[in-house]
Amino acid sequence: MSAPPRVLTVAGSDSGGGAGIQADLKTMLALGVHGMSVLTAVTAQNSLGVQGAWELPVEAVRAQYRSVVDDIGVQAVKTGMLSSAELVEAVADLIAGTDAPAVVDPVGVSKHGDPLLAASALDSVRTRLLPVATVATPNLDEVAQLTGVRVEAEDDLRRAARAVLEFGPRWVVIKGGHLSGDAVDLLTDGSEEHWLRAPRHDNRHTHGTGCTLASAIASELAKDHPVPEAVKTAKSYVTGAIASGFALGTGIGPVNHAWNLPRPR
Numbered sequence: 085m086s087a088p089p090r091v092l093t094v095a096g097s098d099s100g101g102g103a104g105i106q107a108d109l110k111t112m113l114a115l116g117v118h119g120m121s122v123l124t125a126v127t128a129q130n131s132l133g134v135q136g137a138w139e140l141p142v143e144a145v146r147a148q149y150r151s152v153v154d155d156i157g158v159q160a161v162k163t164g165m166l167s168s169a170e171l172v173e174a175v176a177d178l179i180a181g182t183d184a185p186a187v188v189d190p191v192g193v194s195k196h197g198d199p200l201l202a203a204s205a206l207d208s209v210r211t212r213l214l215p216v217a218t219v220a221t222p223n224l225d226e227v228a229q230l231t232g233v234r235v236e237a238e239d240d241l242r243r244a245a246r247a248v249l250e251f252g253p254r255w256v257v258i259k260g261g262h263l264s265g266d267a268v269d270l271l272t273d274g275s276e277e278h279w280l281r282a283p284r285h286d287n288r289h290t291h292g293t294g295c296t297l298a299s300a301i302a303s304e305l306a307k308d309h310p311v312p313e314a315v316k317t318a319k320s321y322v323t324g325a326i327a328s329g330f331a332l333g334t335g336i337g338p339v340n341h342a343w344n345l346p347r348p349r
């Protein structure tokens with residue numbers, strides 16, 4: 085059997101298994117790539133929120149990255165929770181030295197509003213991390229934090245995308261998941277525009293949707309698909325996973341990462 089494409093996630097652990105590293109690796113398995121991980125932080129987290137978070141030392145992050153890239157090699161990298169300015173800058177430098185596309189999910193806060201990135205790290209995300217991104221995938225809160233643009237309706241998505249592109253990612257997906265109506269995202273590189281529209285599933289199984297979308301994009305890029313095709317496949321995957329999510333705990337439950345497999349749970 086030949087080796088599947090290899091994808092590396094650089095992100096935090098979600099003890100509840102719905103977001104972070106756990107969501108990333110499940111997505112990668114479901115999309116047929118070999119998932120690998122660099123842990124940046126550990127969170128005590130469940131369906132109700134984040135009860136605690138502990139960062140790893142920057143040397144531990146660099147060492148994990150080098151172990152994976154120098155021996156196994158990667159066809160795509162995805163970043164999630166990076167916690168501090170020091171980690172953002174270290175990871176940006178590592179990505180800059182890696183010959184593979186990078187999907188940057190500039191994680192700022194959890195679905196419950198718990199901070200996953202220090203306010204003092206925002207400038208490093210703007211000036212160091214976004215410039216090395218092949219695709220950046222901010223949600224509307226992250227767009228507001230990074231650019232000051234407040235998106236209240238679909239019509240504002242284009243202005244938000246332009247503001248994020250100013251920081252240098254090659255492509256941006258503005259996730260309209262927090263608007264009402266259809267779940268509409270805008271993918272653009274400043275010249276092409278792709279509007280990705282899916283029906284909104286009015287359920288509570290949306291913990292980790294952003295991590296899942298970004299990991300799915302990275303998985304499809306690792307298979308050598310062009311960015312628009314990769315993002316369209318990723319959008320279908322996350323939509324199906326939300327539609328078949330399940331209740332867990334008493335708060336916001338996870339998506340069903342296995343929904344597309346021959347024997348879904």
Ligand SMILES: Nc1ncnc2c1ncn2[C@@H]1O[C@H](COP(=O)(O)OP(=O)(O)OP(=O)(O)O)[C@@H](O)[C@H]1O
Nearest residue numbers: 195223259261262267283284285291292293294295
């Ligand atoms: N209720 C929903 N029904 C259908 N699609 C949704 C729904 N909520 C979000 N999405 C889609 O899921 C993807 C992730 O968007 P979202 O805005 O939820 O990310 P996020 O806030 O970064 O997620 P998280 O912080 O939980 O990882 C987008 O494609 C968005 O349109």
Ligand SMILES: Cc1ncc(CO)c(N)n1
Nearest residue numbers: 096097098103104165194
């Ligand atoms: C560890 C982690 N990363 C990312 C998110 C974003 O949803 C989360 N809730 N937890």
